[in-house]
Amino acid sequence: MKEFRAWHLFLLMGLFGLFFLFYQGLWGDPTVLPPVIIEEPAPEILAPVLYEGEPIRLSDHLGKVVVLNFWASWCQECKLEHRFLLALKKRFEDNPNFVMYGVNYQDKDHLAKAYLEEHGNNFEHMIDMKGIISIDYGVYGVPETFVIDKKGIIRHKQIGPVMGDVYSELIEKVIEPLLNEPVT
Amino acid sequence: MIKLLALTVLFLLTFLLLFSQNLSAQTTPEPPPLSMNEDNLQTKTKEISQTLRCAVCQSESIWESNATLAIQMRDIIRERLLAGETGDEIRAYFVSRYGDYIVFKPRFRGINMLLWGGPFILLAIGMAVLLRKLKKWTARPEKEKPEPLAPIDETQRQRIEDELSSLK
Known part of the structure; x- marks a missing residue:
């Protein structure tokens, strides 16, 4: 039996580490990309509204929990989540610290309005024709939903529709705890 | 073996130094367009x-x-x-x-360093192992020394002498 030296151990650990990374890479879902903007200050938004009114400025809502939902009239998954979004707004409509906006993405005004007339609407929407807001938030596609805390920090990003368990978890594990956080 | 390991480490350090200089040259801020x-x-x-x-x-x-x-x-x-x-x-x-x-x-940072440096580290390890093996293969085999004989007692010595004299 040859002497087992310290460098043998380091070499083995290094090789094991490399193989572990390789193994993880084999089973990871290549469509899932880690969001990098979480826990970062939410980029400022100044955008025109879909219907008549003053432009929306995100920083006006510091001290409140803001939900931003990126959607488009051509997006099929957006249709699936829409009734859950209406329910979300309805659930917190009496809470003065809750704000919810839709961000209409790569769409046309008249199509977006027709979509809302068909599926119902109870919250405000802004227009992002040039994709400036969506790129600023690192959006890949729609639907995507962001939750911003009272200090203006992005605390959650949901890629894909908010529905079923995702909807329940979003309320119980993200929005309600954030609403209960004190404003400092 | 220690020399070999030291050489490997030196090789890696040189590589990382050169590479990081190269990268820092790449990431030097460009002047704003006039x-x-x-x-x-x-x-x-x-x-x-x-x-x-x-x-x-x-x-x-x-x-x-x-x-x-x-x-x-x-x-x-x-x-x-x-x-x-x-x-x-x-x-x-x-x-x-x-x-x-x-x-x-x-x-070139964080886990990406492994991505950049990984192949070179593996290459260095492979070279170190190969050099070690080559050194072993090409080393001259030492001349075999005869094993020391066990001392013989007086009876055995007498018997050998008798047998040798009977041959004469």
Whole structure:
């Protein structure tokens, strides 16, 4: 039996580490990309509204929990989540610290309005024709939903529709705890 | 063996030093453009766009892609160039929004260092192992020394002498 030296151990650990990374890479879902903007200050938004009114400025809502939902009239998954979004707004409509906006993405005004007339609407929407807001938030596609805390920090990003368990978890594990956080 | 390991470590350190210098040279901030006419604005937009991955396409840069997101990203690059930002600042902006995935060339930091250095580390380990084996294979075998004989007692010595004298 040859002497087992310290460098043998380091070499083995290094090789094991490399193989572990390789193994993880084999089973990871290549469509899932880690969001990098979480826990970062939410980029400022100044955008025109879909219907008549003053432009929306995100920083006006510091001290409140803001939900931003990126959607488009051509997006099929957006249709699936829409009734859950209406329910979300309805659930917190009496809470003065809750704000919810839709961000209409790569769409046309008249199509977006027709979509809302068909599926119902109870919250405000802004227009992002040039994709400036969506790129600023690192959006890949729609639907995507962001939750911003009272200090203006992005605390959650949901890629894909908010529905079923995702909807329940979003309320119980993200929005309600954030609403209960004190404003400092 | 210690010499061999020291050589390997030296090789790796030299590589990392040279490589990091090379990278820092690459990441030296570019001077802001003094004037941006339409031609060099287009050239610069193309140059930066070719280094960024289209987030919604298969292995295409945002310069090659016609996806709406890629077109919008190109517009943002153009606007930022006009605002006086450098290529590195623009790339850094996209990385801050989409992560390292958005650049074709991963940055030399964090776990990416393993990506850059991993093959060279493995090569160095392979070379060290190979050198060690070669050294063993090519080493001259030592001349075999006869094993020391066990001392013999008086009876055995007498018997040997008797047998030798009987041969004469």
